[in-house]
Amino acid sequence: MKKGLKIILVLFLISIVGFSVYKVIDINKFQTKDQFKEQQGKQSFQNSHPATGLNVNDETVKTFATEESTNLQEVTSKNDITVINLFASWCDPCKREMPELVKYAKNKENGVELVGLNVKDKRKPAEQLIHDVNVNYSIYVAQDDFLKKFKTYNIPTTLFVDKNGEIKKVYLGELSEKTLNNLVTQVKEEN
Template sequence: MVTIPDAVAGCEAFAADGVTTGGADGLPALRLPCLTGGEDVALADLGGRPALVNLWASWCGPCREEMPLLQAAHDRYGDRVGFLGVNTEDTRPAAVSLLTDLGVTYAQVVDEDKALMTALAVPGLPVTLAVAADGRVVDRQVGEVSAERLEELTSRLAADAGVP
């Protein structure tokens, strides 16, 4: 059994509300298990709030590099924008170790079979998706996200939600 640090958030904030649809511009209808346990997360319905979704793995160098930026953005915008990590094609112990080492606290789901990455038809990790409150993917960054690009994505989501 892998011990998950108490600092890593559960996935309750992403409980489906039945309203978010996203349609053809949304995330695929996949359900992924929350790293900390509890209810699975339905990616097509992230609970009716804007969200930044980041696909990553512990073995991915650029993922490791950008994770502190994502945590800093979560610290700044987490009360207005949901942050969801998608640990992709990885082992739980390796994922937990990296999250612990880097002090990451936002919610994480597990995608061992890289189903989301395959559905998005992206060539590799990391991938960062800006998902509007209505479930539409309004922007994406394939490859390591810079501080400037991350600020652009998160501030856009906060503004689209009507929260500066």
Template sequence: MESPSGARWRAQLRGWRGGLFALLGLYALGATVFLLAGGGRPAMTSLVAMEAEVEGGDAAADASQASSTDPASTDGAATDAAGSVSTAAAASEPPPACNDIDPVDHDIDPSLTGVHALGFVTLDELPAAFAGYEGCPLIVNFFASWCVPCVTEMPDFERFWNTHGSQVAVLGLAANDRLEDAIATVADRGVTYPTGLDEGELFIDFGGLGMPTTVFVSPQGEILETHSGLLTLDDITTRAEEHFGL
């Protein structure tokens, strides 16, 4: 037979076990109700929000970096594009026509070489410079009112000027002549290309030996040929083609 104390102990153990099971059951029931009621969502939502916030922060940082970089690169690209367009436009622009050159608009430039470093005076008594012809082929014709061959060939230089003036500049210089006589000769022969007066020794500097003298000058100011004697239109054109590649 079981002793009275053993029976009491067994009864207490069954009571404790029942209470424990009851507590576990209540805990399980409460947890189930809590989860079914959405009690776990805030934590999950917070975690998702944190992840979204982190991802959003990274995206914002990337966007900020892009915004701080892209405008400069965009501006740079725009500048490069504009510079390329400007350069292409400048490269595509043709040089000014030789018959548009006005030597009066230029000053003597000693830094240039050859003919381009010299100057003269127009028949209007205005200072002019050969510097204006830099980059353009040039034919200089020395004439005088008292020189019959000079007066004879001047209309042919006018014809050449009318047909090739955009490619080759023509300049007439009166040498050893009076200003008023040179002006009258130019008007009488119908000359429209620029004309001037050799007040110094340009005739000698250009290598002249007799009247008339015609000098062919390169776009760089180098004297290519000095011819003393009358020239016809064919002669002028042939020499221009030879020296300037027309």
């Protein structure tokens, strides 16, 4: 009896997983890259993230190039809005969004700064990714406990921080240049 119940439960779980995979494939099957980018341009922030309202200024990070320690306050105090993109070289959505971030950095508004914050990564693969994409914005390396402190469990995640270091908004997921422009405008309008 117990063996039969186990088999039924396993089959039930397999069917749930199979149906879920089918639905994801079915939803995305006809979406082109251009349609994805257009949809991204219309995105807005999700519900309030637990990191919203927390302050990043006391966080010590290392510059990627020189490995010198600095506080994030050195970065945030110079800008009206600092966009901090959390990424890792092993994260496929992070890799896909980096060229979009490079485009954004070329045309960003005055008073807005984009920085990358490498998390939970190994130096060599991160260095290779930064080189391959030809990143044109500052990259820092977070301490190991950064994600836990700011209750961030998925990457890419992007923090929108004011001049005082307060996280005003958090965006979860992959960004396009269009989406990033839209989100910066929303943050400016609300502050």
